[in-house]
Amino acid sequence: MDPLPNGNNVAAAAAPPSSSSSKLTESLKLEHQLLRVPFEHYKKTIRANHRLVEKEVSAVISALPHSADHDDAIHHLNSLVSRLQGLKRKLEDGSRAERLQAQRCRARLDHLESADGDNISEWNNTRLKRILVDYMLRMSYYDTATKLAESSNIQDLVDIDIFYEAKKVIDALHNKEVAPALAWCADNKSRLKKFKSKFEFQLRLQEFIELVRNENNVQAVIYARKYLAPWAATYMKEFQKVFATLAFTSNTGCEIYKVLFEPKQWDYLMDQFKQEFCRLYGMTLEPLLNIYLQAGLSALKTPFCYEDDCTKEDPLSQESFRKLAMPLPFSKQHHSKLVCYITKELMDTENPPLVLPNGYVYSTKALEEMATNNNGKITCPRTGLVCNYTEVTKAFIS
Amino acid sequence: MELNSIKDAFDRVTKKQKVSSSKSQEAIEQISQEIDLALSRIQSATPQPDHNVILSELKAKLKEMAPLGQLEGPQKELNLALSKYTKLLEKQFNPDISKSYRNVDFDFHTVNQIIASHLYRENMFDIGDCFVNEARVDAVVDKKTHFLEMYRILESMKSRDLGPALKWAAVNHDKLQQNGSDIELKLHRLQFVEILQHGSRDEALKYIRTYIAPFANQHFPEIQKLMACILWAGKLESSPYTDLLSPAHWVKLAHELAQQFCNLVGESIQSPLSVTVAAGDQGLPTLLKLMNVMAGKKQEWQCMKQLPVPVDLDQDFQFHSIFVCPVSREQASEDNPPMLMSCGHVLCKQSITKLSKNNSTRPFKCPYCPTEVQVGQCRKLCF
Ligand SMILES: [Zn+2]
Numbered sequence A: 001m002d003p004l005p006n007g008n009n010v011a012a013a014a015a016p017p018s019s020s021s022s023k024l025t026e027s028l029k030l031e032h033q034l035l036r037v038p039f040e041h042y043k044k045t046i047r048a049n050h051r052l053v054e055k056e057v058s059a060v061i062s063a064l065p066h067s068a069d070h071d072d073a074i075h076h077l078n079s080l081v082s083r084l085q086g087l088k089r090k091l092e093d094g095s096r097a098e099r100l101q102a103q104r105c106r107a108r109l110d111h112l113e114s115a116d117g118d119n120i121s122e123w124n125n126t127r128l129k130r131i132l133v134d135y136m137l138r139m140s141y142y143d144t145a146t147k148l149a150e151s152s153n154i155q156d157l158v159d160i161d162i163f164y165e166a167k168k169v170i171d172a173l174h175n176k177e178v179a180p181a182l183a184w185c186a187d188n189k190s191r192l193k194k195f196k197s198k199f200e201f202q203l204r205l206q207e208f209i210e211l212v213r214n215e216n217n218v219q220a221v222i223y224a225r226k227y228l229a230p231w232a233a234t235y236m237k238e239f240q241k242v243f244a245t246l247a248f249t250s251n252t253g254c255e256i257y258k259v260l261f262e263p264k265q266w267d268y269l270m271d272q273f274k275q276e277f278c279r280l281y282g283m284t285l286e287p288l289l290n291i292y293l294q295a296g297l298s299a300l301k302t303p304f305c306y307e308d309d310c311t312k313e314d315p316l317s318q319e320s321f322r323k324l325a326m327p328l329p330f331s332k333q334h335h336s337k338l339v340c341y342i343t344k345e346l347m348d349t350e351n352p353p354l355v356l357p358n359g360y361v362y363s364t365k366a367l368e369e370m371a372t373n374n375n376g377k378i379t380c381p382r383t384g385l386v387c388n389y390t391e392v393t394k395a396f397i398s
Numbered sequence B: 001m002e003l004n005s006i007k008d009a010f011d012r013v014t015k016k017q018k019v020s021s022s023k024s025q026e027a028i029e030q031i032s033q034e035i036d037l038a039l040s041r042i043q044s045a046t047p048q049p050d051h052n053v054i055l056s057e058l059k060a061k062l063k064e065m066a067p068l069g070q071l072e073g074p075q076k077e078l079n080l081a082l083s084k085y086t087k088l089l090e091k092q093f094n095p096d097i098s099k100s101y102r103n104v105d106f107d108f109h110t111v112n113q114i115i116a117s118h119l120y121r122e123n124m125f126d127i128g129d130c131f132v133n134e135a136r137v138d139a140v141v142d143k144k145t146h147f148l149e150m151y152r153i154l155e156s157m158k159s160r161d162l163g164p165a166l167k168w169a170a171v172n173h174d175k176l177q178q179n180g181s182d183i184e185l186k187l188h189r190l191q192f193v194e195i196l197q198h199g200s201r202d203e204a205l206k207y208i209r210t211y212i213a214p215f216a217n218q219h220f221p222e223i224q225k226l227m228a229c230i231l232w233a234g235k236l237e238s239s240p241y242t243d244l245l246s247p248a249h250w251v252k253l254a255h256e257l258a259q260q261f262c263n264l265v266g267e268s269i270q271s272p273l274s275v276t277v278a279a280g281d282q283g284l285p286t287l288l289k290l291m292n293v294m295a296g297k298k299q300e301w302q303c304m305k306q307l308p309v310p311v312d313l314d315q316d317f318q319f320h321s322i323f324v325c326p327v328s329r330e331q332a333s334e335d336n337p338p339m340l341m342s343c344g345h346v347l348c349k350q351s352i353t354k355l356s357k358n359n360s361t362r363p364f365k366c367p368y369c370p371t372e373v374q375v376g377q378c379r380k381l382c383f
C-alpha cells in the first residue's frame, strides 16, 4: 500500500515549466554530498591500492640479495615470487572495491539525472528517505538506517558502509578505548594534517589523562615525552595544562583540572571524531535532516502559526515543530500573499478578495459558489454572520 | 547544471584509473617474470651457473626497468583527473549546504519523535518500531494506533473489501456529518454497485432500503439514480451508468477516506516532516545565497529575528494570509491590522495614521487613487 499521496506533485504540475525546471536545478545543486562522499571513498581505495603497490614493489626490489649461497638465493627468490603473488591477490581485491565504488558514484549521477517533472514527487520521497538514513547513520541508529535503505532499495544512494567504518571507532571510544581511533588517524594522516586536525592530539591527551588517573606516573611521563611532546609546539597551552594534571591527580578540587578527568571528555572525543570523519568524506558537519528542517521551518514560520486557528496542515501547528522552530527566524514577505479561508486558494487579480460587512475577507470564487447554492445568501464561516452577496465589496490589494 | 560534463569528468577518472592499475599489474608481472627467469637459470642443472652473477644481473635489470618510475606518469594523470572532478563538483554544486545552519540547540529527542510519527504515517510500521526501539523514542503510541487502523481500512479497500471502511464510517457517522462529509454515502454507493454486479436484484434493493435511503433528505437525486441502476443489475456495463464501475472511484474514495480519517483523529493530511523538508528544499537555495552576501556576519545571522529576504515557496506551503502594507512594506499584525479604505484600497493601520497626520477627522488622499479618505470610515480586515 502506498503512503498518502503527496500534494506537492500537484503544485509541481501546475507551475510553469521554466520555473519548475529551474527550481529543480537549484534543488539538485544541494546534492553535493551525494556525489562527493562515494567519490572520496573511491579515491581512498585508489590511493590505498597504489600505496600498496609502491610499498611492495620497492620492498621486493630492495630485498634482492647481493650475494648468497646457492640454496639461499633460490629460497630468497622463491619468497619474493610468493610475495608478489600475494600482492597480486590483494590488488585483485582492491580492484574489485574500486569497481564497486566507481559503480556507486555512477549510480548517484544517474539518480540525479533521473529527476524530472514527471517523477518529481517520487524523487522527493526518495530524497526524504536518503536524508533520514543520513540522520540515522550519524546518530548511530544503524539497524533502522539499514532497514529503511533496504526496504526502499536505495542502498546505492546512502553511505551505510562508510558509517560502519566510523562505528568501530565510535564503539571503541564508547568503551574508552583509543586504539581504533588512533589507527584511523594513522590511516588518514596526510588528510587530517591538511585540515590541521587536532583530533590525534586530543586522543593522546586523553590517554595521558587515563595514565594519570591510574597513577601510572612514570608511564605517564614516558608517554608524554613520546606522544605529546611532538604536538607541544602547536598546542602549547593545552599541552601544559594537561601535563600539569600530574601534579594535581584525578581527585583534584581545582575546577580547571577536574573537568579533564570527567567521563564527558569521552563524549566530547566521540563528537570530535564524528566531525573529523564527516569533514574527511566531504559531508556536511550537521545531519542533512537538520539542515533541511531548519531552512523549512524558517521559511514557514509566521506569527500566525502560533495562533489557535493555525491549520493542521501547517507543520508549525504542532508542538514538536514549534519547539524546533523556536530559535529560528521568522519568514519574510515583500508582497501580500492572501489565502482564502474557505478554498485555501490564493486571492489575486484572477480571484480577487471580497469583504463581508463584518470585515472578514474571502475569495470571489468561494463566495460566488456559496451565493449560487444559497439563493444569494452568504454565511461567514468564522462568525456565522449572514448577509447578501450584494453587500460584499471588493478590496484592492497592491 | 551540467550533469553531462560531470559524467564526462567522472568517465575520465575511471579511464585514468584503469590505465594506472593496468600499469601496476604490468610492472608486477614484469618483475615476476624477471625473477622467475633468474630462478630457472640458477636452478638449471648444467652447466652450473654462478648464481651471484645471475643475482646481480637481475638487480641490474630491475633497476633498468625502474618499475616504480613507470607508474609515475599514469598516476600523475589519474591524480589530475581526480582533483579536477572534485573541483568540478565544488563548482557545480553547493559545496556546503550547512552554511545557513544556525548553531542552536536542535533537540534530537523532538526530531526523533517527528521521525517516528512520520514512519508510522507512511505505512512503515516495522521500520518505525525498529526506530522507536533503537532511538528510544516515546510518546508516539497514539499516532501508531491511528495509522495502523487507517492502513488496515485502506488495505481492505485495496482488496475490494469495504467492511472495515463502512464500519469506521458508521462509528463516526455524527462527526462526519458535522464536517459536511458525505463519505459514508459514497462508501455505501460503492458497496451497492458491488452487489449490483455480483449479487441479486433483491439484495441490491434491500441494501438501498437499509443503508442508502436514510441519506434521502440530503441526497435525493443521487438515490434516484442508484434506484434506476437496479434495472441493470448484473449488466451495469451496458447501462447509462457505466461510469459507476470505474476503478477510479475506489482510488479516489480511498484517498478521501484517508483525508477524513486524518481529519477526525486530528492529524494533518500530509506528513508534516515531508512538508517541512520540501519547504527546506525550496528555501535553502535562497538562504545559501543570503549567506554568501552575509559572509563574515555569522554572528548577525545567529540572532536575526526575521529573515532579511523573502523565501519563495510554492502555494502548497502557504498556510496563512500575509498582508504586506504597500506603503510601509511592513507585515500586518494584530497591533497593526490591514484596513480597508472607502475606495477599496487596503493599507495597514499605522500607514493610515501617518497619512492622516494623526488627525482622525481630516480626510487624506489615498496613495493609489484620487479618493479622499476619512479615517473613521476605514474598516479593519480579517483575512
Ligand atoms: Zn501556521
Ligand SMILES: [Zn+2]
Residues within 6 Å of the ligand: B341, B343, B344, B345, B366, B367, B368, B369, B370, B371
Ligand atoms: Zn484608493
